[in-house]
Amino acid sequence: MKYIPTIGIECHVQLSTKTKLFSEVDNDARGKEPNSCVSPVDYALPGMLPRLNGEAIKFAVRAGRAMNCEINRSSRFDRKHYFYPDSPKGYQITQFYHPIIGAGYVLLPSGTQIRIEHAHLEGDAGKLTHFDSYSLVDLNRVDTPLIEIVSQPDIHSAKDAHDYCKELWRLMRYAGVTYGDLYNGNMRFDVNVSLAPEGSEKLGTRAEVKNLNSFRSVERAVEYEIKRQTKILEAGEKVVQETRGWSDATGETTGQRSKEEAKDYRYMPEPDIPPINLSAEFIEEQLKDFPLMPADYREKFGEIIAGDTLEVLLDYPELMQKLDEVKNVKLMSNLFASVLLAEEKSAEYLNDLPSAEDLNTLAEMNAAKELSSTATKEVFLRLFDPQMKGRGARNIAKELGLIQENDLGALEAIVDAVLAKPETAKAQDDFRNGEEKVIGFLVGQVMKESKGKANPSAVQQILREKLTK
Numbered sequence: 001m002k003y004i005p006t007i008g009i010e011c012h013v014q015l016s017t018k019t020k021l022f023s024e025v026d027n028d029a030r031g032k033e034p035n036s037c038v039s040p041v042d043y044a045l046p047g048m049l050p051r052l053n054g055e056a057i058k059f060a061v062r063a064g065r066a067m068n069c070e071i072n073r074s075s076r077f078d079r080k081h082y083f084y085p086d087s088p089k090g091y092q093i094t095q096f097y098h099p100i101i102g103a104g105y106v107l108l109p110s111g112t113q114i115r116i117e118h119a120h121l122e123g124d125a126g127k128l129t130h131f132d133s134y135s136l137v138d139l140n141r142v143d144t145p146l147i148e149i150v151s152q153p154d155i156h157s158a159k160d161a162h163d164y165c166k167e168l169w170r171l172m173r174y175a176g177v178t179y180g181d182l183y184n185g186n187m188r189f190d191v192n193v194s195l196a197p198e199g200s201e202k203l204g205t206r207a208e209v210k211n212l213n214s215f216r217s218v219e220r221a222v223e224y225e226i227k228r229q230t231k232i233l234e235a236g237e238k239v240v241q242e243t244r245g246w247s248d249a250t251g252e253t254t255g256q257r258s259k260e261e262a263k264d265y266r267y268m269p270e271p272d273i274p275p276i277n278l279s280a281e282f283i284e285e286q287l288k289d290f291p292l293m294p295a296d297y298r299e300k301f302g303e304i305i306a307g308d309t310l311e312v313l314l315d316y317p318e319l320m321q322k323l324d325e326v327k328n329v330k331l332m333s334n335l336f337a338s339v340l341l342a343e344e345k346s347a348e349y350l351n352d353l354p355s356a357e358d359l360n361t362l363a364e365m366n367a368a369k370e371l372s373s374t375a376t377k378e379v380f381l382r383l384f385d386p387q388m389k390g391r392g393a394r395n396i397a398k399e400l401g402l403i404q405e406n407d408l409g410a411l412e413a414i415v416d417a418v419l420a421k422p423e424t425a426k427a428q429d430d431f432r433n434g435e436e437k438v439i440g441f442l443v444g445q446v447m448k449e450s451k452g453k454a455n456p457s458a459v460q461q462i463l464r465e466k467l468t469k
């Protein structure tokens with residue numbers, strides 16, 4: 001029997017606000033001492049009162065817009081109770097009944113649409129590190145603002161699961177709401193996978209693989225679950241509804257615990273934080289300079305930039321914004337993809353891109369054949385070099401002696417000088433006798449005489465004219 005996989009994904013995105021969701025301590029704890037970014041609120045000391053961070057609300061509005069979601073004008077927080085040492089409060093403050101972000105959708109590069117059920121704001125938990133006979137608690141991450149994005153079960157392959165997670169990562173970075181640092185767990189994915197016989201109306205029992213932190217592990221975990229569940233169903237057995245963990249090392253998921261139900265969490269409205277009521281003006285204000293999203297760029301540049309190049313470039317919102325400013329999109333997209341991203345310092349260079357004006361000058365010099373394609377690439381890279389920056393494409397090209405001689409009068413003089421040299425006499429005779437390929441030798445001589453600055457195709461044309469006269 002053929003089984004159809006159905007996949008739903010929950011994604012937690014760490015917001016890059018300055019301070020935490022309910023307290024005024026530093027939200028970016030990367031590289032900091034454990035328990036150094038913690039307030040009495042995070043410790044849940046008696047008498048503490050959480051205070052909602054307005055910046056997180058603004059970020060949520062932008063995140064919702066990036067996913068074509070409705071922004072709910074009124075939302076509120078709830079307590080989700082559980083007991084574990086990563087949460088001193090004994091509950092998580094989240095939005096269960098009235099989330100801030102309503103329904104929407106995400107378009108994959110393939111054009112497939114994945115619906116968003118809703119997305120809500122919540123505080124993160126702390127981090128436990130386990131040793132043989134004890135565990136250590138680090139509360140730096142407690143109440144870091146998260147947006148949890150819940151998809152509809154619209155995904156039916158490991159590839160689409162991968163593409164969906166990657167697209168979310170892009171959207172959140174384009175919207176400017178997260179560092180998107182996957183290595184530091186800025187985005188974490190929980191993947192629900194179930195199988196049902198082809199043609200069946202009912203979904204199968206699902207297993208949830210928790211805490212995946214790369215697109216590749218999402219893809220591999222889904223592939224693994226499809227195989228594992230197929231085997232169980234083919235043996236006539238039943239899939240157990242449970243939470244499973246993933247190991248990148250073994251490439252396997254393993255059962256962790258049976259799945260809790262909503263009632264286990266004893267949800268209740270959070271009494272310490274008032275409801276959030278957003279005016280239409282507030283929402284509009286947050287979205288007034290909203291940037292283009294990947295789907296907009298696909299529409300805008302789809303005819304100009306090759307599909308696979310475009311998908312590579314779409315990982316870099318700063319490059320797409322720059323492409324939107326320059327005149328020669330085709331040339332610049334090729335230089336970005338094949339020269340800049342191939343350069344070992346590209347990560348550093350991406351932080352500070354040259355101006356559109358400098359790039360436009362470079363494109364003009366290339367179009368006017370003042371720069372060969374090799375010279376164009378060389379000048380292009382220097383535009384990113386902190387040492388050369390700000391000097392402008394033309395000055396850099398001059399300093400490096402890369403400007404091609406296109407002045408026909410000047411080129412003719414050089415060609416004449418070369419043809420007057422006795423060592424080129426034989427080649428000239430050979431050419432006149434029909435040996436086409438010696439033209440290459442002659443062009444080479446002229447290039448040498450011009451110290452590499454002559455435009456080779458112009459040289460060849462002049463040589464041909466003179467030799468056939």
Ligand code: MN
Pocket residue numbers: 012122148
């Ligand atoms: Mn959550």
